[in-house]
Amino acid sequence: MKFDQVRGYGFVANDAGGDDIFLHVNDLEFDKHLLNAGSLVEFEVEDSPRGPKAFGVSLVGRSTAAPQRVSAAGGEDDVLCDFIPAGEFSAEVTEALLNSVGSLTGEQILGVRRAMVKLAEGHGWLGD
Numbered sequence: 461m462k463f464d465q466v467r468g469y470g471f472v473a474n475d476a477g478g479d480d481i482f483l484h485v486n487d488l489e490f491d492k493h494l495l496n497a498g499s500l501v502e503f504e505v506e507d508s509p510r511g512p513k514a515f516g517v518s519l520v521g522r523s524t525a526a527p528q529r530v531s532a533a534g535g536e537d538d539v540l541c542d543f544i545p546a547g548e549f550s551a552e553v554t555e556a557l558l559n560s561v562g563s564l565t566g567e568q569i570l571g572v573r574r575a576m577v578k579l580a581e582g583h584g585w586l587g588d
Contacts, residue, residue, distance in 0.1 A: 463495050472501060472514060479512070481505060487515040494519055496584070546586045550577055 463470030468485035485492050487503070495501075500521040503514040544552075553576045557569050564572075580586050 461495070461497055461499055461501070463492075465492055465495070468492070472503070474512070482508070482511060482513045483517060484513070487513075488517050490517075490519045493583070494522060496522070544586060546577060546581070549580055549586055553577075 461470070461472050462480075463472075463483060465485075470483050471480035472483050474481050481503075483503075488495070499519060501514075501517050502520050503517040505512050506515055507513070550573055553573045554569060557564055557572060577586070
């Protein structure tokens, strides 16, 4: 499965073999953020002017792998965003908070920073 969450489309492998099947966010019956490489989905296939297209897509099982950032064209070398190490992310969040809201206490900054790191980890935005 290759899906570009920013552009809202990608491709899913065809169990019967052959070409991958086009998948558009409007045909998902679940939140697109639950979809990542290795997810198992069920769907029906219809013909479109550009080839087979999935519709009525339901999520059967989620992968535990981190979301894969690939282009909608399917090239794994077309990275859409860079991953940032957790420590660097924390430092940037702290700097942004200090520069934007000077009245925050150290405890408030630490709390917001922990929440931001947890959110970023949950989305697979942090790397090594």
